[in-house]
Amino acid sequence: MMLWTILFVSLWCAHHVMGWVAVDSSRRTISTSASPTTMKAAKTETSDGPSPPITTIKLKNTGKDIEIIPRTVCIDDDWNITVWERYKPSEIVEQYWYCSISTNDQEILDPFGLVAWPGSVVAAQELKKRQDHIRNSSRVLVLGAGCGVEAQAAAMLGAKSVLATDIHPTTMQLLEHGARHAGVGHVVETQFYDIKKRDEPLPECDILVAADVLYNSRLAARIGDVCFRALQRDPNVKILVSDSQRFSDTDFVPLLSKGLRDESIRWEERYLRDFSGSGVLIDEDQTYNATVRVLAINF
Numbered sequence: 001m002m003l004w005t006i007l008f009v010s011l012w013c014a015h016h017v018m019g020w021v022a023v024d025s026s027r028r029t030i031s032t033s034a035s036p037t038t039m040k041a042a043k044t045e046t047s048d049g050p051s052p053p054i055t056t057i058k059l060k061n062t063g064k065d066i067e068i069i070p071r072t073v074c075i076d077d078d079w080n081i082t083v084w085e086r087y088k089p090s091e092i093v094e095q096y097w098y099c100s101i102s103t104n105d106q107e108i109l110d111p112f113g114l115v116a117w118p119g120s121v122v123a124a125q126e127l128k129k130r131q132d133h134i135r136n137s138s139r140v141l142v143l144g145a146g147c148g149v150e151a152q153a154a155a156m157l158g159a160k161s162v163l164a165t166d167i168h169p170t171t172m173q174l175l176e177h178g179a180r181h182a183g184v185g186h187v188v189e190t191q192f193y194d195i196k197k198r199d200e201p202l203p204e205c206d207i208l209v210a211a212d213v214l215y216n217s218r219l220a221a222r223i224g225d226v227c228f229r230a231l232q233r234d235p236n237v238k239i240l241v242s243d244s245q246r247f248s249d250t251d252f253v254p255l256l257s258k259g260l261r262d263e264s265i266r267w268e269e270r271y272l273r274d275f276s277g278s279g280v281l282i283d284e285d286q287t288y289n290a291t292v293r294v295l296a297i298n299f
Contacts, residue, residue: 086114113146115278119212124153141205144213148175155184165193224252
């Protein structure tokens with residue numbers, strides 16, 4: 001297992017220091033669009049001031065105790081959102097990658113929603129720009145909600161209900177924990193929803209949000225299909241997609257534009273400076289700048 005650790009840390013460093021992108025055809029991997037000059041090790045809460053408060057929760061699905069910590073992300077100068085992340089997720093991510101390249105039949109759920117990503121922060125920023133739409137909408141649906149930055153944002157901006165979906169039970173429990181602590185637990189509800197299953201009915205919504213879920217070509221195609229189906233069902237539904245990973249073969253917009261016969265559907269770019277997030281495969285946080293592509297429809 002030590003060999004795998006060395007390999008995975010090497011891959012992680014290659015992503016962050018060299019800007020290299022690896023694409024797995026069927027599973028999520030990790031990437032960054034940051035250049036060598038934009039990456040730096042973060043001063044974590046542990047090394048700069050008091051240690052983050054570690055909380056132990058009991059998982060609903062297994063009864064196992066796990067440690068979690070708060071992560072406060074800056075949305076803008078006067079707005080921060082605090083979510084809860086899995087403490088030191090490196091072992092879980094290492095197991096996931098080991099299983100994804102091994103020949104055994106063991107399968108581990110995608111663990112990357114256990115921490116916050118830049119795309120969720122940009123999604124929250126974009127929602128704030130469109131706060132009037134949020135206030136006038138009763139139902140916000142978040143796909144691949146992770147630990148819930150964009151779900152909390154929608155609730156705080158005045159949505160009457162937010163349905164946050166994911167496939168990982170621990171992720172959804174972290175999201176619920178964070179929503180309760182933020183005082184929006186009565187607005188945010190979680191639900192299992194597998195984006196990859198085309199026959200699974202899409203929950204009703206007025207606004208559809210998907211942040212940092214385009215981790216491979218299959219997922220990207222499914223997000224494009226979900227957007228198409230949502231617009232076919234309701235031409236007025238509002239859609240917001242953000243993507244900080246920018247893997248190759250994940251641009252679903254040309255096909256969506258063609259299917260809808262609307263050439264105005266296109267990506268825009270946002271620049272997020274000094275995002276501080278989990279190192280994922282290392283215990284220290286990483287701080288980096290990210291160029292995030294954003295798709296907004298009907299706003």
